[in-house]
Amino acid sequence: MRTESMKVTQDRINEFKTIFSELKSQVQSHFIGQEKLIEDVIGAFFVGGHVLLEGVPGLGKTMLAKTLAEAAGLSYERIQCTPDLMPSDIIGYKTLVETEGGSHHVAFETGPIMSNFILVDEINRATPKTQSALLEAMQEGQVTVGREKMKLPVPNFFIATQNPVEHEGTYPLPEAQLDRFLIKLNVQYPDKPDYHKIIDLTAYGKVAKVNSVLTSETLLKMQRVVEEVEVPYSVIDYIVDIVRASQPQCSGLDIVKSNVVLGVSPRAVQAIVMMAKVRSLIDDRCSVSCNDVKSVVHAALRHRIISSFAAVSSGVDIDSIITELVGFVDDTK
Amino acid sequence: MENSLVIEKLLNPISRQYKRNKIKSAIINSINDCMKVLLFWLVLLVFLKLLFADLKPYLDAANIVVFVGISVYFLVVVIMSAIDKIKSIETALVVDQITNPHDIVVSGLEYEITGRKSDFALFSISKACSILSDFEVTKVCIMARPLRYKMILMVLFLIVTYVLIPDHVALLNNNDFNADAALKTENQLSTDNIPGVLQNNKTDANQVARERSLFITANANSQTSAGDSNYITIGNQENSNAFAINQSLSRKMVSDNKVNEYQEDSFQMNSDKTASSSLSNLSESNVKTGDLFADTADQDNQLESDSNDKKEKGNNNSSGRSPMLDDNASAPGRELGRAGKKNGKPGNGRGGLGSVKKSRATASIMAGKPVPVFIKSRQNKGRSKSIILNSPPGRDIDRDMTLADGLEHESVIDKSVVSEEMETLVTNYFKELTEYANRKHESNTRQDK
Numbered sequence: 001m002r003t004e005s006m007k008v009t010q011d012r013i014n015e016f017k018t019i020f021s022e023l024k025s026q027v028q029s030h031f032i033g034q035e036k037l038i039e040d041v042i043g044a045f046f047v048g049g050h051v052l053l054e055g056v057p058g059l060g061k062t063m064l065a066k067t068l069a070e071a072a073g074l075s076y077e078r079i080q081c082t083p084d085l086m087p088s089d090i091i092g093y094k095t096l097v098e099t100e101g102g103s104h105h106v107a108f109e110t111g112p113i114m115s116n117f118i119l120v121d122e123i124n125r126a127t128p129k130t131q132s133a134l135l136e137a138m139q140e141g142q143v144t145v146g147r148e149k150m151k152l153p154v155p156n157f158f159i160a161t162q163n164p165v166e167h168e169g170t171y172p173l174p175e176a177q178l179d180r181f182l183i184k185l186n187v188q189y190p191d192k193p194d195y196h197k198i199i200d201l202t203a204y205g206k207v208a209k210v211n212s213v214l215t216s217e218t219l220l221k222m223q224r225v226v227e228e229v230e231v232p233y234s235v236i237d238y239i240v241d242i243v244r245a246s247q248p249q250c251s252g253l254d255i256v257k258s259n260v261v262l263g264v265s266p267r268a269v270q271a272i273v274m275m276a277k278v279r280s281l282i283d284d285r286c287s288v289s290c291n292d293v294k295s296v297v298h299a300a301l302r303h304r305i306i307s308s309f310a311a312v313s314s315g316v317d318i319d320s321i322i323t324e325l326v327g328f329v330d331d332t333k
Numbered sequence: 334m335e336n337s338l339v340i341e342k343l344l345n346p347i348s349r350q351y352k353r354n355k356i357k358s359a360i361i362n363s364i365n366d367c368m369k370v371l372l373f374w375l376v377l378l379v380f381l382k383l384l385f386a387d388l389k390p391y392l393d394a395a396n397i398v399v400f401v402g403i404s405v406y407f408l409v410v411v412i413m414s415a416i417d418k419i420k421s422i423e424t425a426l427v428v429d430q431i432t433n434p435h436d437i438v439v440s441g442l443e444y445e446i447t448g449r450k451s452d453f454a455l456f457s458i459s460k461a462c463s464i465l466s467d468f469e470v471t472k473v474c475i476m477a478r479p480l481r482y483k484m485i486l487m488v489l490f491l492i493v494t495y496v497l498i499p500d501h502v503a504l505l506n507n508n509d510f511n512a513d514a515a516l517k518t519e520n521q522l523s524t525d526n527i528p529g530v531l532q533n534n535k536t537d538a539n540q541v542a543r544e545r546s547l548f549i550t551a552n553a554n555s556q557t558s559a560g561d562s563n564y565i566t567i568g569n570q571e572n573s574n575a576f577a578i579n580q581s582l583s584r585k586m587v588s589d590n591k592v593n594e595y596q597e598d599s600f601q602m603n604s605d606k607t608a609s610s611s612l613s614n615l616s617e618s619n620v621k622t623g624d625l626f627a628d629t630a631d632q633d634n635q636l637e638s639d640s641n642d643k644k645e646k647g648n649n650n651s652s653g654r655s656p657m658l659d660d661n662a663s664a665p666g667r668e669l670g671r672a673g674k675k676n677g678k679p680g681n682g683r684g685g686l687g688s689v690k691k692s693r694a695t696a697s698i699m700a701g702k703p704v705p706v707f708i709k710s711r712q713n714k715g716r717s718k719s720i721i722l723n724s725p726p727g728r729d730i731d732r733d734m735t736l737a738d739g740l741e742h743e744s745v746i747d748k749s750v751v752s753e754e755m756e757t758l759v760t761n762y763f764k765e766l767t768e769y770a771n772r773k774h775e776s777n778t779r780q781d782k
Contacts, residue, residue: 009456230453232440280435285460286453287444289435 009286016225016281020046022213026071029208031064032201033194037185040299041068041159043278046222049182049271050138050158052123052173052303056165059187065119065159072219073212074116075153081126083169087133091143108145113137116153116216123160124170131177134158138180155219175262175306182271183296184303229277231288238290239272241329242297246305246321255324259311264304271300290331298322340442340458341421343465348424350473352417359414361480367403368484374399375491382498428465431472437461 020042027038041064044051053061062078069076079090092111098104112118113134123131137143141152160181162173178184190198201207245251247263256263275296276288283292298319305318378396381388425438432438441461444454751759 005452006456006459009452013456228451228453230440230444230449230451230457232436232443233447234436234439234443283435285435285437285457287435287437287440287457289437289440291434 012225013281013284013286016046016222017284019214019218019222020282023068023071026210026213027064027067030067030201030210031060032197033190034188037187038064039282040183040185040275040296043275043282043296044182045072045157046219046226046278047182047274048155048157048223049274050160050180052178052181052184053159053161053187054164054184055161055187057163059189061161061187062119062121064187065117065161067210068159069117069119070210071212072117072214074155074157074214074216074219076117076119077112077115078119078121079112080121081123081130083125083127083171085126085130087130090130090133091137091145094145108148108150110150113143114150114152116155116157118156118158120158120160122162124162124172126171128171128174131171131173135177135180155216155223178303179265179267181303183275183299185299186302226274226277226281229280229286229288231273231277235276235288235290235293236269236273238329238331239269239276239293242272242293242301242325243269245325245329246301253324253328255316255321259307259314259316259321260305261308262306264301268301268304272297275300294326294331297326301325338445340425340438340445340461340465343462344421344424344428344438344442346470347428347465347468347473348419348421350470351424351427352419354473355417355419356411356414359410363407363410365481365484367407368481368488370399370403371488372484372491375488375495379491379495379498382495425461427473428468432464432468438464 023042023045024035024038027042028035031038041051041053045068053064055061066076066078079085088111090111090113092109092114094106094108096104097107120126120134123134133143137152137156138158141154141156142149143152144150158181163170243264243266245253246256246260246268248257248260249263251257251260251263272293273288276292279292279295280286280288301322302318305321307316307318307321311321378392381392422439422442425442426436428438429436437457438461441458445458
């Protein structure tokens with residue numbers, strides 16, 4: 001009996017790994033390099049969290065999201081944010097519709113948000129009003145129009161991109177909005193060998209078609225596998241210690257006290273745990289370790305720590321603070 | 334329940350091996366620590382014994398305390414490590430450190446202890462069991478510091494050194510540092526109590542004196558130019574003579590050739606003189622070479638001090654007190670300038686930047702003690718300072734003024750707006766006032782008369 005259970009568990013883990021690697025290879029066929037970035041995006045996708053991609057123009061953020069959506073085989077919509085984009089443009093609007101009999105009635109015309117996979121491109125160009133329209137959708141998985149609440153299709157996954165360089169005509173995301181994203185990933189420049197691959201892929205028209213390797217049912221099944229992964233209490237303590245150390249009022253770290261205005265919320269613990277679970281499954285384990293936590297902590301905390309003006313002016317970036325946090329907290333307890 | 338305590342059972346032999354290694358490591362670490370303390374103590378001990386022989390009883394007592402303390406520390410550390418119970422989680426952590434970076438055994442043990450029964454928990458436990466069953470016990474090792482053999486050798490060397498240092502050597506060194514104490518020791522020493530080396534020295538010195546049969550009464554007038562008579566009269570105080578030889582030898586072991594030659598010459602001269610001199614002093618004085626050596630050195634010192642005295646006398650006898658001739662340094666200059674080092678010489682304390690300046694007399698008198706003057710400044714130029722002087726107004730135009738300019742200027746200033754008629758009227762008015770006052774004054778004086 002026990003052997004059968006073990007076998008089933010092993011099969012589930014293997015299935016997860018297989019689907020994960022297939023999805024990864026499909027994405028890698030279009031998005032060259034940056035393996036860790038791709039793994040984190042797919043990991044968040046399997047967890048059901050939303051991803052904020054940040055990078056300068058031309059690094060392939062939109063390409064990554066589009067390729068993942070195609071490989072996942074889910075309904076995909078893209079919202080290009082502009083300052084004049086209104087919430088109704090995203091959520092939808094009610095309109096008067098004429099029926100065949102000549103009568104009229106008010107019908108709700110859904111917006112692009114009613115989709116499984118939504119790419120919100122250049123989210124910081126949208127006005128705060130429009131950004132706020134995304135809050136409920138991202139957190140609750142539903143939208144409210146008038147008195148009517150509508151559930152978003154499941155699975156529901158948001159990828160938002162933003163440009164860290166251009167600040168004119170942009171509206172930085174508020175902290176509450178940022179907290180809705182499970183992880184924030186910085187898209188870096190590719191390595192030198194990757195440039196050759198990018199040229200080979202794009203300059204000769206050799207772009208292969210992306211195959212769909214996933215269905216929404218399979219994705220939900222994988223999400224349940226992730227949820228079942230065990231987390232030892234010692235690892236949870238470790239995560240909580242990191243999160244508490246990031247809060248200036250209860251941190252014992254000088255760099256936090258002097259440079260951090262707002263520490264991370266309990267939502268960050270959930271994000272770290274879920275992403276660490278995916279990491280352990282990729283590594284053919286079903287129990288989270290402290291090393292899994294260390295590998296995802298930057299992505300999970302980066303957008304949740306609000307640094308002070310002094311930190312910004314003195315060039316202390318958030319990633320270095322997180323690195324200090326990880327080094328400060330003892331993982332051998 | 335099937336997995337209950339499986340991991341703990343598998344961990345038991347590893348725990349035992351881990352404990353053995355831990356005790357071994359504790360022994361090595363405590364030996365290293367003890368050697369460190371011992372090394373420091375023995376170095377201190379050797380120096381103290383060499384310098385202060387009087388402290389020997391205290392050093393012996395301190396020795397006992399230190400050695401007992403170190404032994405107790407060593408025993409306590411070893412016993413504590415032996416009775417320390419190794420927790421299974423600690424052993425699991427050690428196994429994880431050796432086998433994998435993801436704490437698989439620790440996680441499995443935790444799931445087992447907390448009784449988690451989910452599929453993934455059981456899977457983790459089984460993975461931990463498989464790791465433990467494949468684990469070789471011999472791999473368990475503790476990162477202990479290696480035994481410091483060099484330090485142990487140094488400690489042994491110092492112990493041997495400490496034991497071999499004879500007490501009288503320490504005593505001699507002690508006498509060398511403190512002459513008064515040596516004299517006291519000399520008086521206290523009886524012949525029986527003199528250590529072997531001292532007795533040998535004493536015997537040798539007496540033997541030299543006897544062999545040469547020297548009984549010298551030396552007249553210092555013939556030897557020194559200072560005019561002081563220098564009689565060297567040595568009695569039969571054998572102990573003190575022997576001790577003095579040792580003392581002088583220890584001081585002048587590396588005396589220069591000049592002194593040696595001088596000693597030989599004086600010895601020769603004295604022997605010639607004593608051959609012709611009376612033997613009446615035979616019973617009173619014995620001359621020994623060691624004393625002679627010591628006295629010649631003293632004579633040199635005396636000559637130097639005499640010359641200095643002469644200089645001082647010369648300075649005092651002159652009309653004013655001139656600086657000492659040895660003080661060839663020129664008086665500090667009065668010119669203002671930068672202080673500090675000049676041409677590699679220390680500054681004279683005047684002007685500009687520098688450390689402590691000469692005391693200011695008034696401030697010193699008022700405060701009752703020297704008051705140093707510090708000038709804090711930078712070497713760079715200071716800010717420019719503009720001074721506005723109250724100067725009388727004058728011509729500040731260089732160009733020649735024409736007559737027209739002058740006239741125009743004066744005409745503007747003197748331009749009167751009062752008409753001539755009005756001017757005459759006002760003048761008359763004041764004239765009449767004055768005349769009226771004069772008249773009234775004259776009439777009053779007449780009435781008074």
